[in-house]
Amino acid sequence: MSSAERRQGTRGWVVGRAAGAPVVVTPSWLLTAVVLTAVFAPTIGARAPGLGALTWVVAGAFVVMLFVSVFVHELAHGFVARARGQVVREFALTLWGGHTAFGGVAPTPATSALVAVVGPLANVVIAAACWAGAQALPSSSLLGMLLYAGAVTNGFVALFNLVPGLPLDGGRVLEALVWRVTGDRHAGTVAAGWVGRFVAVGVLVWALALPLLEGTRPSLVTVGWAGLVGAFLWSGASGAVREGRQGRVLDLVTVESVGLPATVVPAGASLADADRARSTAGVDDVVLVSPEGHPEAYVDRAAAAGVPSEQRASTPVAAVAVVLPAGAVVDGTLRGAELVGAVGHATRLSPVMAVVTDGRVTALVRATDVVAALRHVGPGASARS
Numbered sequence: 001m002s003s004a005e006r007r008q009g010t011r012g013w014v015v016g017r018a019a020g021a022p023v024v025v026t027p028s029w030l031l032t033a034v035v036l037t038a039v040f041a042p043t044i045g046a047r048a049p050g051l052g053a054l055t056w057v058v059a060g061a062f063v064v065m066l067f068v069s070v071f072v073h074e075l076a077h078g079f080v081a082r083a084r085g086q087v088v089r090e091f092a093l094t095l096w097g098g099h100t101a102f103g104g105v106a107p108t109p110a111t112s113a114l115v116a117v118v119g120p121l122a123n124v125v126i127a128a129a130c131w132a133g134a135q136a137l138p139s140s141s142l143l144g145m146l147l148y149a150g151a152v153t154n155g156f157v158a159l160f161n162l163v164p165g166l167p168l169d170g171g172r173v174l175e176a177l178v179w180r181v182t183g184d185r186h187a188g189t190v191a192a193g194w195v196g197r198f199v200a201v202g203v204l205v206w207a208l209a210l211p212l213l214e215g216t217r218p219s220l221v222t223v224g225w226a227g228l229v230g231a232f233l234w235s236g237a238s239g240a241v242r243e244g245r246q247g248r249v250l251d252l253v254t255v256e257s258v259g260l261p262a263t264v265v266p267a268g269a270s271l272a273d274a275d276r277a278r279s280t281a282g283v284d285d286v287v288l289v290s291p292e293g294h295p296e297a298y299v300d301r302a303a304a305a306g307v308p309s310e311q312r313a314s315t316p317v318a319a320v321a322v323v324l325p326a327g328a329v330v331d332g333t334l335r336g337a338e339l340v341g342a343v344g345h346a347t348r349l350s351p352v353m354a355v356v357t358d359g360r361v362t363a364l365v366r367a368t369d370v371v372a373a374l375r376h377v378g379p380g381a382s383a384r385s
Contacts, residue, residue, distance in 0.1 A: 009101065010092040019078040021088040021101075028095035029067070036063045047145060062146055069126050069154050070097045073161075076122035077115055084111045096232055104338065109180035109188075116172030120158040127154035165196030167236030186251070189244030196237025204230040249374075251336040258339075258370045259355050259363035264289045265317060267296050272313040274299055285364045287354055288321050295329060295354035295361050297321035325349040330365055332357030343370050 012026035041059040045051065051058060071093065077100040078088045087103030106112035130150035137144035164174040171192040178188035207226030211218045262285035263277045274286045286299040303320040328350035330342050346353040347367045355363035 009090045010094070012092065018075055018091060019082045019088045021078065021090050023071075024090055024092040026092060026094045029093045032095050033060075033063050033067070036066070044145075048140075048142065051142075058142060058146070062149055065146065065150055066153055067093060067097075069123060069150070069157065072122050072126060073119040073157070074098045074100045076118040080118045081106070081111075081115045084115065086111070086115070105185070106176075109176040109185075112179070113173045113176035116169040116176070117162075119169050120161045123154040123158035123161070127151045127158065130154060163199055164192065165199040165233070165237060166192040166240035167196060167233065168199070171196050171237075171240070186244040186247040189240050189247065193237045193240030193244060196233055196240060200230045200233035200237055203233065247337060250340055253339055253370065253373055254335045255330070255332050255339065255355050255357075255363060255365065258343075258373045259365040260285050260369075262287050262298070262354075262361060262364045264293075264295075264361050266291070267318060269317045270313055271304060271307055271315040271317050271320060274304070274317045275312060286317070287324075287361045287364065288317060289361060293359065293361070295324050295356070297323045298352060298354070298364055322352070324352070324354055328353040330355050332362055340370065340374070343367060 009022070010024045010026060012024040012029075014022045015025050016023045037056065037059045040062055041055050044058050044062070045055040048055070048058070071091070074091045078091055081100070081102055082088050084106070086106060089101040089103050092099050092101070106115060127150070130147045134144050134147035134151060137147065139145070139148070161168050162170040162173075164170040166172065166175065166189070174195060175185075175188035175192040178191045179185045182188070204223075204226050207223045208218050211222075261281070261283045263281035263283050264287045265274050265277050267288045267290060269277075269288070278284065278286050284301065287295050288297040288299070290296055297318065298321060299317060300320050300322050307315050307320060326349075328346050330339070330346055330353050332355045334342055343353065343365060351367045353365050353367075354361050355365055
């Protein structure tokens with residue numbers, strides 16, 4: 001078990017790896033395990049009064065079984081996502097159960113829906129297995145009681161996660177459906193986020209209204225748990241709505257909107273050669289490329305302008321060029337959040353990067369231009385959301 005203090009992602013203890021990603025247990029998970037053990041112990045004691053101190057052991061075993069189910073749920077997400085081409089960043093067991101983090105969004109609505117639905121399906125399989133095992137044992141036995149409880153809780157987890165509102169898995173399915181129908185991923189995210197907000201309010205209303213309709217007073221414990229769950233759902237749903245709106249803003253960022261077209265010359269060319277190439281292409285930027293076509297440097301306009309015309313034919317273009325480090329390249333087919341992320345990664349190497357489309361250098365992107373574009377489109381786009 002190693003500390004995760006120095007790694008990016010959820011803070012906690014890395015206890016293993018699955019699907020190429022770390023499995024992280026957070027300190028909050030330990031708190032949840034203790035609280036749930038204390039909550040379940042009285043019920044187990046009432047069902048099996050002869051256990052004595054073993055009541056706490058059985059309650060702890062049930063909590064462990066519950067979190068194993070959560071872990072299997074998350075593994076199902078991760079392995080299917082990896083099989084569909086997504087990068088899995090981590091599996092984490094947290095205060096609210098667990099989550100799986102990915103390196104990027106699903107490429108298609110079908111992938112998004114499939115990755116989402118396999119988690120609850122895994123719980124359905126566990127519920128069925130526990131139920132079958134419970135039927136084969138006396139209902140009064142400890143193992144039979146644990147298996148029955150496992151069947152009920154896994155069934156509940158599956159059904160609850162299929163509720164069609166973000167951040168639940170059913171919300172991802174709804175998001176994918178709207179995305180498929182409209183062709184707009186962000187419209188799906190916003191729609192599923194709003195449904196998630198209604199679900200969050202509905203959880204608390206249910207905890208308050210159901211006892212009143214039955215002629216009893218609401219339980220303080222039930223209302224408290226409903227409030228916590230509702231707050232968690234509201235926070236996740238609101239985050240999804242913001243994410244969808246921000247995604248629309250980022251979609252306005254394209255290579256065409258932030259980059260400047262460029263032409264290329266061999267690294268051994270003269271400045272006069274670069275002038276002719278620039279004039280022929282009708283562009284201002286020139287990129288020096290290797291014999292294989294890889295970008296190696298770009299012409300510094302100010303330095304090039306300072307070379308007298310009579311010396312340009314004898315001046316190597318490399319003398320007025322700025323080296324592009326290996327990796328200072330952006331895929332020209334990217335747009336939106338993926339383009340901004342790629343620029344952010346390349347900026348660690350250079351403030352200027354070459355745009356490569358279908359193996360050819362087509363433009364230069366400067367990080368300052370991307371920042372300026374985001375500032376320009378942000379307020380107006382947000383207002384339209």
